Amino acid sequence: MIQISQLEKKYIVKGQAVQALRNVSLTIEQASIFGIIGRSGAGKSTLLRTLNLLERPSAGQILFEGEDITAYDQAQLLKLRQRVGMVFQHFNLLNAKTIAENIAFPLILSGNTNAQQRRDRVNELLELVGLQEHGHKYPSQLSGGQKQRVGIARALANYPHLLLCDEATSALDPETTQSILRLLSDINQKLGLTIVLITHEMQVIRSICDQVAVIEGGEIVEQGAVADVFLHPKHNVTQKLVAEHQAFDLEQLPQWNTATGSQLLRLTYVGNAAHEPILSRIAAQTQAEITILQGTISRVKQTPYGQLIVALNASAAESAKVLQLLREMDVTVDVLPADPAPAQGE
Template sequence: MIQIEHLEKHYHAGGRTIHALQNIHLQIQKGQIFGIIGRSGAGKSTLLRTLNLLERPSAGKILIEGEDITQYDSRQLHALRQRTGMVFQHFNLLYAKTIAENIDFPLRLTGQYSKEQRQQRVTELLELVGLTAQRHQYPAQLSGGQKQRVGIARALANYPHLLLCDEATSALDPETTQSILRLLSEINQKLGLTIVLITHEMQVIRSICDQVAVIDAGQIVENGLVIDVFLHPQHPVTRSMVAENQDQDIGFLREMERDPGSVLVRLTYVGSATYAPILSRIAAQTSAQIAILQGTISRIKDTPYGQLLIELRANPEQVAQVLSLLRSWQVTADIIETETGVA
């Protein structure tokens, strides 16, 4: 649905040229939830805002359903923005209007709907986001999560093909964040809506996204399926963000008393292998000894996965046998190295 080619965005300030986006290439499939993650100042907001031309790129193409939107005239651009909903970090609601009036506002601006049609659409959206009872309340009477639900309903008012979420959960507490992410996932499934979201939180990406692009200093440094990027990060920035999310620090290995010749291995299981008795099978088929140091079982969107950090007490021949067995069971095994030379 969306194809970005050679995208550049430059600013000129104080006699300097600032390269906000550099040679961006991305493909976003119709119906996907696509995440863009990066630290503050990486360029993710700028990239998101090029998709409805709130930021005009300096060079490159943005093809949406085969049309290069960078070539649109004012009439075409107006139509594009009607087809593109946007959800903001700080809600951007009209505080002098009721919840129903906030949702109705973009419908009124189009001039395309009768009052009855608008009221019906508002009722549908209030039901969709779970705020039917709050119809006549004002934003100041709502919680942060409820305000964001209003923002989502308003963004959906004009039947958009694309929904852009600009740090839509970063102002919310963890429990509310999860409820908003579940709502976005339900909307994606019910409406088949393409959603592009930006965030600095890997947990948001892991919860609902199908694919992710990692941006750093205006460049895409890693891009792929979430499960591949999360479990096998390649770029240092990605590895750092994944480590922060997992809260796994292997610094304790420096002080750990270990058997001479033992090997530290990180095992990664995906899908049905997550619940298989892998370590029991190893113990039954080899004479290697295994100590579990860390472990987690969780999900990336709808896919279960597990990761274990183990100490493998075995000679080189036994280590090779264990690694061969793990590969045959579709388990990824990475030998860990630390600054102290642990391998």
């Protein structure tokens, strides 16, 4: 669907070159939901806006449906933007027009439909986003979540092949955010629409994305399947983003003295293993003592997972047996420091 190769973007600010994107390469599969996450200023908005050439890259290539869009002329660019819908953080609705008129506006601009076709398409989209009774209202009469639903409907008006979401939920409360994420997920499944979204919240990525790229300083520092990146973050930036949304607080764990033979382990199990009595089976097959210190069971999109922090007290031979059994049960085991370093000043 989309292949980005060695993308660069430079700005000239007060006579100085500022590098916004550096050597970015990504592949976004058709009909997937792809998330780009990073802190403010990391370059995620710039990257998103290169996908419809609102920002033209300084170097590199973007293949969209097999064509290099960075080589497009103005006429080709206009047609591209009819194939790419965009949803904005602050809705960007026309306040003097009704909801139906806002949704119809891209259809009028494209010039490809008559009045009856526009009415039919608007009604179809109002039903899709759950606003059938609100077409006659104005944006000022709607809640934030309803305004964003209008923004999504408007972005879908011209039957786009790609939907770009620029922090589409960051202005919404948590409950409304979840309803918008469910809507985007439903649209992805019903229409087979490719969605690329940017966010600074790992919870958004975890809820609906299939793949994720982590951006920092204009560079992609980590990418992969969401479950892999979320459960086994490798880069320091990713680890910090994940830690903000995990139930674990390793600093609150008791200090386990290595002299006792105890080991601190983080156990991660995904899919069907999340519902299996793993520790009960370990206890039945070994003499090891396992104490659960912290734990959670949740989902990454539709995939269940579990994570436990446990203390393992056993002989070397029994510990080795436990680790072997865990791995045979498709449990990922990370050995944690037994004596966490005390905070400065202690």
